[in-house]
Amino acid sequence: MSETAPSAPSASPGRRARSERRNRWLLLTPAMVILSLAASGPLLVVLIYSVLTPGDYGGVEWRFSLDSWFAVVVERDFFTEELTLADAHLMVFWRSLKLSLCTALLCLIVGFPTAYFIATRPARRRDMWMLLIMIPFWTNLLIRTFAIMELIRNQGTVNTLLVASGLIDEPIQMLYTEFSVLVGMTYVYLPLMILPIYASMERLNFDLVEAGYDLYANRFQVLRRVIFPLVKPGVVAGSILVFVPCLGAYVTPRVLGGGKQLMLGNLIELQFGQLRNWPLGAALSLTLLAVVMVALIFYVRAIGQEGERDV
Amino acid sequence: MSKGFDVRRQPGFSTIAIACFVLLYLPILLLVVYSFNAGSSIAIWEGFSWRWYVSAWENEQVKDATIRSLVLACSASAVATFAAVLAALATTRSKPWRGQTVVFAMVNQPLMVPEIVTAVSLLIVFAAVKQVTGYTGLGFLILAHAAFCIPFAYMPIRARLQGMDLSLEQAGADLYGTPLRVFRYITLPQLWPGILAGSMLAFVISLDDVVITEFVKSAGQDTLPTYMLGQLRRVVTPEINAISTALLAISVVMVTGFFFVNKARK
Numbered sequence: 250m251s252e253t254a255p256s257a258p259s260a261s262p263g264r265r266a267r268s269e270r271r272n273r274w275l276l277l278t279p280a281m282v283i284l285s286l287a288a289s290g291p292l293l294v295v296l297i298y299s300v301l302t303p304g305d306y307g308g309v310e311w312r313f314s315l316d317s318w319f320a321v322v323v324e325r326d327f328f329t330e331e332l333t334l335a336d337a338h339l340m341v342f343w344r345s346l347k348l349s350l351c352t353a354l355l356c357l358i359v360g361f362p363t364a365y366f367i368a369t370r371p372a373r374r375r376d377m378w379m380l381l382i383m384i385p386f387w388t389n390l391l392i393r394t395f396a397i398m399e400l401i402r403n404q405g406t407v408n409t410l411l412v413a414s415g416l417i418d419e420p421i422q423m424l425y426t427e428f429s430v431l432v433g434m435t436y437v438y439l440p441l442m443i444l445p446i447y448a449s450m451e452r453l454n455f456d457l458v459e460a461g462y463d464l465y466a467n468r469f470q471v472l473r474r475v476i477f478p479l480v481k482p483g484v485v486a487g488s489i490l491v492f493v494p495c496l497g498a499y500v501t502p503r504v505l506g507g508g509k510q511l512m513l514g515n516l517i518e519l520q521f522g523q524l525r526n527w528p529l530g531a532a533l534s535l536t537l538l539a540v541v542m543v544a545l546i547f548y549v550r551a552i553g554q555e556g557e558r559d560v
Numbered sequence: 561m562s563k564g565f566d567v568r569r570q571p572g573f574s575t576i577a578i579a580c581f582v583l584l585y586l587p588i589l590l591l592v593v594y595s596f597n598a599g600s601s602i603a604i605w606e607g608f609s610w611r612w613y614v615s616a617w618e619n620e621q622v623k624d625a626t627i628r629s630l631v632l633a634c635s636a637s638a639v640a641t642f643a644a645v646l647a648a649l650a651t652t653r654s655k656p657w658r659g660q661t662v663v664f665a666m667v668n669q670p671l672m673v674p675e676i677v678t679a680v681s682l683l684i685v686f687a688a689v690k691q692v693t694g695y696t697g698l699g700f701l702i703l704a705h706a707a708f709c710i711p712f713a714y715m716p717i718r719a720r721l722q723g724m725d726l727s728l729e730q731a732g733a734d735l736y737g738t739p740l741r742v743f744r745y746i747t748l749p750q751l752w753p754g755i756l757a758g759s760m761l762a763f764v765i766s767l768d769d770v771v772i773t774e775f776v777k778s779a780g781q782d783t784l785p786t787y788m789l790g791q792l793r794r795v796v797t798p799e800i801n802a803i804s805t806a807l808l809a810i811s812v813v814m815v816t817g818f819f820f821v822n823k824a825r826k
Contacts, residue, residue, distance in 0.1 A: 365573050392788075399590065405603050517680060
């Protein structure tokens with residue numbers, strides 16, 4: 250190989266390209282090694298595990314079987330061998346989907362006006378407002394979930410205040426319900442909605458809004474017919490950015506749902522913990538991953554539209 | 561239209577926005593306030609006291625978990641930042657090359673794949689490795705954390721590299737500087753803010769992680785977040801608030817620092 254030859258001061262273009270390529274891969278090596286050992290590699294192992302037979306005490310036996318993939322949606326009756334829909338799984342799927350969609354909607358209702366508010370502040374101040382949105386987001390998710398828990402538990406601030414004011418006689422059970430998971434996820438993921446909507450709105454041309462008013466539109470019509478269509482890619486992006494982590498949420502439903510309001514993430518954990526069915530857990534993980542990937546494709550398309558609009 | 565007509569106004573929007581900011585900070589604020597509660601309730605104020613900070617400080621488990629969290633966050637962010645600097649150097653300022661997509665997909669994987677999926681995949685692999693080698697040390701956690709910190713360290717470093725003026729490096733090369741010396745004396749000094757920002761972000765991300773740590777840790781290897789998660793099942797005292805407040809303080813300082821380091825370069 251020519252690389253082993255002593256290097257001349259003026260290398261030929263071919264050799265320079267080759268050494269550039271070698272340097273590039275040398276530089277990439279540490280990151281690629283770490284990522285293949287602790288990210289991509291293990292993901293491939295999950296794929297393999299999903300088509301193996303569960304072992305008796307967790308783990309797997311190395312026998313090929315597609316049972317786990319069927320078990321994601323159907324259940325085989327232990328005695329009659331009859332196949333029925335796996336109600337328990339479907340209920341968890343449905344709850345995950347429902348709560349994720351509701352969270353995205355709630356975040357949109359709160360986030361859209363907030364993003365609009367920030368985008369209409371003087372340019373100098375906008376960064377500070379956005380920093381205020383981002384600080385909670387970069388702080389510990391568990392702590393934020395925990396803050397909500399303290400607020401709504403039976404002996405928590407909200408119930409204590411309500412009882413003290415005489416509005417209610419007994420604390421309302423809010424914790425460990427779907428409501429508490431919904432509130433928690435909205436609180437935790439709200440910044441993910443505001444960020445992309447704000448990015449769209451910051452570039453909103455208010456001459457167009459003014460033109461709308463000149464054409465005798467009222468405020469609501471301007472909002473619906475002018476502003477909303479212009480920032481729609483941001484709205485779509487934000488909704489997906491909220492929807493995706495909700496779907497795979499684990500900490501929030503565990504803390505605020507108290508093991509009663511299982512979501513997909515908790516169902517996966519159960520298979521690796523108490524239920525000791527690793528292949529089923531692997532199949533469920535990949536199902537979740539597939540849904541997330543589809544959502545992310547829509548996200549990339551929404552971002553793409555955003556770019557086209559600028560041109 | 562009347563003269564005072566503001567085209568930017570939308571009725572009710574400001575109210576919702578202000579409510580949003582209040583609701584965003586109120587729960588955290590209450591959490592912090594009750595960490596100073598003299599009583600053992602997290603909802604009834606009984607006067608100011610440091611007692612829960614003292615009690616957290618004297619709790620051996622908390623001390624243990626704090627040290628582990630910090631050691632883990634420091635080593636993981638150092639490893640991730642080192643790998644990210646090299647990777648950023650390799651992926652900027654070059655024409656598109658073969659394998660580029662694969663590299664980007666791998667770097668971004670921790671951002672796209674749900675944390676719980678990564679967590680169980682690591683559980684599967686590391687459980688097998690632990691069984692075969694018998695090693696159950698902190699190495700697994702450092703490796704796992706370094707992996708998901710890489711994209712967070714990579715982003716600001718790459719952004720910094722892309723925004724850099726190339727003429728200085730070319731001048732250095734024209735003056736017969738070797739690539740290594742050009743990097744050491746020209747690129748690196750300009751790259752520092754990016755490296756600082758990237759490592760701060762990686763540190764915070766590692767410090768706050770719950771899910772992956774929970775699945776990867778061996779017995780008795782609690783970090784502060786997993787310790788807190790375990791405590792939530794018991795009777796909650798303001799001690800948890802005190803620990804949370806300390807963690808929050810670190811995060812807020814880091815994030816604000818990141819914001820200003822990042823802003824300074826514009």
